[in-house]
Amino acid sequence: MWAILPIVGLLIGLVIGGFxxxxxxxxxxxxxxxxxxxxxxxxxxxxxxTMEDRFDSTKMISGFFVNALAAALLAYLGDRxxxxxxxxxxxxxxxxxxxxxxxxxxxxxxKWRNRS
Amino acid sequence: MKRxxxxxxxxxxTAVLICLGVLLSVQFKSMDTKERxxxxxxxxxxxxxxxxxxxxxxxxxxEVNDLxxxxxTHQDDTQxxxxxxxxxxxxxxxxxxxxxxxxxxxxxxxxxxxxxxSLFYGDISKVVNELWAAGAEAIAIGGQRITADAYxxxxxxxxxxxxxxxxxxxxxxxxxxxxxxxNNLEKGLTLPGGIIxxxxxxxxxxxxxxxxxxxxxxxxxxxxxxFMKEYVPPATDPTPAPSADKS
Numbered sequence: 001m002w003a004i005l006p007i008v009g010l011l012i013g014l015v016i017g018g019f020x021x022x023x024x025x026x027x028x029x030x031x032x033x034x035x036x037x038x039x040x041x042x043x044x045x046x047x048x049x050t051m052e053d054r055f056d057s058t059k060m061i062s063g064f065f066v067n068a069l070a071a072a073l074l075a076y077l078g079d080r081x082x083x084x085x086x087x088x089x090x091x092x093x094x095x096x097x098x099x100x101x102x103x104x105x106x107x108x109x110x111k112w113r114n115r116s
Numbered sequence: 117m118k119r120x121x122x123x124x125x126x127x128x129x130t131a132v133l134i135c136l137g138v139l140l141s142v143q144f145k146s147m148d149t150k151e152r153x154x155x156x157x158x159x160x161x162x163x164x165x166x167x168x169x170x171x172x173x174x175x176x177x178x179e180v181n182d183l184x185x186x187x188x189t190h191q192d193d194t195q196x197x198x199x200x201x202x203x204x205x206x207x208x209x210x211x212x213x214x215x216x217x218x219x220x221x222x223x224x225x226x227x228x229x230x231x232x233x234s235l236f237y238g239d240i241s242k243v244v245n246e247l248w249a250a251g252a253e254a255i256a257i258g259g260q261r262i263t264a265d266a267y268x269x270x271x272x273x274x275x276x277x278x279x280x281x282x283x284x285x286x287x288x289x290x291x292x293x294x295x296x297x298x299n300n301l302e303k304g305l306t307l308p309g310g311i312i313x314x315x316x317x318x319x320x321x322x323x324x325x326x327x328x329x330x331x332x333x334x335x336x337x338x339x340x341x342x343f344m345k346e347y348v349p350p351a352t353d354p355t356p357a358p359s360a361d362k363s
Contacts, residue, residue: 006130009129010133010134010137013134013135013136014138016138017137017139020142023149024142024146026149029150036140039136046132050129055125057124057125060128060129068139
């Protein structure tokens with residue numbers, strides 16, 4: 001029953017973001033996108049840990065913000081240093097994201113099988 | 117216990133997801149803007165865009181040329197119209213002055229006949245003729261403008277004879293004003309054996325006075341032509357019409 005709340009939260013967030021007239025400057029869109037990737041990874045990680053019954057909200061929330069900031073900062077630093085750290089972040093978070101999604105899928109399938 | 121823990125989990129997840137939602141939509145908007153910015157366009161697209169814009173600019177240039185040409189023609193038209201209007205109004209003004217539709221002023225000669233001078237209307241006619249001949253540009257007798265159709269005659273009342281101009285009685289002292297070169301006008305009248313000499317026989321001595329500024333009024337009634345029409349010479353037809361009405 002509570003499961004619907006996060007989805008509602010996501011929608012609320014999208015609407016809020018749609019209404020506030022903040023736009024990321026074109027030069028920083030890249031860093032912002034990597035931050036979002038990190039945030040997505042944290043969210044999927046959170047979902048997965050919830051399903052695995054080892055969810056820690058502090059860890060997840062801190063992970064959400066710290067990962068996002070760190071990813072953005074590293075990407076920025078990489079650009080300053082002429083190293084594509086951006087790619088490293090994309091790779092790391094991408095792999096983790098898919099990993100998390102795969103785990104979630106597995107867990108859901110297991111759950112569904114156990115129920116039937 | 118388990119339930120409330122699940123609730124807090126959901127709550128924190130919700131909070132995080134709200135943040136994520138905000139981030140996502142902001143990013144979508146930003147990407148939208150960025151995609152539209154030229155910064156990130158592919159060179160091929162940029163080339164195509166430049167070509168498009170160049171074409172458009174050429175078209176607009178052509179349009180500008182066309183429109184400015186139109187503007188110039190319109191201006192010319194109005195200028196022509198204005199020039200035509202000006203020349204026409206100048207012409208009209210001239211005709212008004214010549215026909216006496218407008219009062220005029222200028223230097224000239226003033227001829228005054230004292231009362232009881234033995235004056236015949238023919239004398240006035242002669243004076244006027246002499247003045248025209250001497251180059252008068254406008255003449256008025258007793259305030260009556262002498263135009264092409266003016267007539268000088270006389271009117272008898274009891275024993276007195278009055279000079280009339282256009283059937284209007286001219287009171288004494290009878291004053292003839294003529295605009296023109298005053299010296300010429302005077303000489304025209306005072307030629308030996310001229311009209312003044314002639315009048316002297318009849319003990320009539322008009323006073324001639326050169327004036328710097330004479331005013332001659334307009335005609336009292338503008339002539340209207342009922343019968344007169346402009347003569348248009350018949351166009352010479354190169355192919356003579358067959359004479360069908362030979363009865």
